[in-house]
Amino acid sequence: MEDRPRDERALRIREGSPTDHEFVVALGTEAFARFGDYGPIMEAFLASPDVVSMIAEEGGVPIGFALVDLPPALPAFADLVAIAVAPDRRGAGIGRALLAHVIAERAARGVPSLIVLTVADDNRPAIRLFRSAGFEAVPGSEGRYAAGQTSRRMARAVMP
Numbered sequence: 001m002e003d004r005p006r007d008e009r010a011l012r013i014r015e016g017s018p019t020d021h022e023f024v025v026a027l028g029t030e031a032f033a034r035f036g037d038y039g040p041i042m043e044a045f046l047a048s049p050d051v052v053s054m055i056a057e058e059g060g061v062p063i064g065f066a067l068v069d070l071p072p073a074l075p076a077f078a079d080l081v082a083i084a085v086a087p088d089r090r091g092a093g094i095g096r097a098l099l100a101h102v103i104a105e106r107a108a109r110g111v112p113s114l115i116v117l118t119v120a121d122d123n124r125p126a127i128r129l130f131r132s133a134g135f136e137a138v139p140g141s142e143g144r145y146a147a148g149q150t151s152r153r154m155a156r157a158v159m160p
């Protein structure tokens with residue numbers, strides 16, 4: 001076993017950089033494959049100047065990400081466009097930690113804001129996570145993924 005200090009192996013959430021691009025596209029393409037071809041969609045998110053990425057890593061190894069679209073014209077609005085954890089690391093609190101980080105970042109801005117997201121109606125793990133973090137379904141927001149799954153928007157206000 002490696003003899004590294006405990007804190008080096010601890011979960012860390014940091015801002016993404018271009019060196020994370022390959023990881024984010026690969027995990028997003030796999031994690032969202034059942035909703036459609038997400039390779040180009042992930043590429044488009046990462047190419048947008050409005051999308052910030054947060055990376056969860058352990059021991060320097062990336063294991064999850066959150067992508068948040070922050071349109072400059074709407075400073076009180078954040079769209080969590082993607083969140084995913086590596087399949088072999090799910091169920092260990094990493095998704096919750098990423099989401100808490102997104103929420104804390106908005107709260108730190110010092111003004112009230114709204115976080116929105118889209119989730120498939122059959123995505124039970126994600127819906128449970130979002131509900132437990134204070135998100136509620138937005139009435140009348142029903143939609144559909146490219147592969148046919150019905151979806152809805154969820155939202156939560158964040159107070160400083």
Ligand SMILES: CC(C)(COP(=O)(O)OP(=O)(O)OC[C@H]1O[C@@H](n2cnc3c(N)ncnc32)[C@H](O)[C@@H]1OP(=O)(O)O)[C@@H](O)C(=O)NCCC(=O)NCCS
Binds near residue numbers: 089
């Ligand atoms: C959704 C996702 C990001 C959750 O990440 P995770 O690290 O596995 O989640 P956590 O371990 O932090 O769990 C947080 C909560 O999610 C819910 N949850 C997680 N896995 C679950 C499962 N298999 N079944 C039901 N609920 C589950 C629970 O409410 C859990 O809280 P609890 O452990 O206190 O019960 C992960 O499942 C994932 O990457 N899924 C594929 C991509 C995806 O669908 N993203 C969301 C698109 S909107």
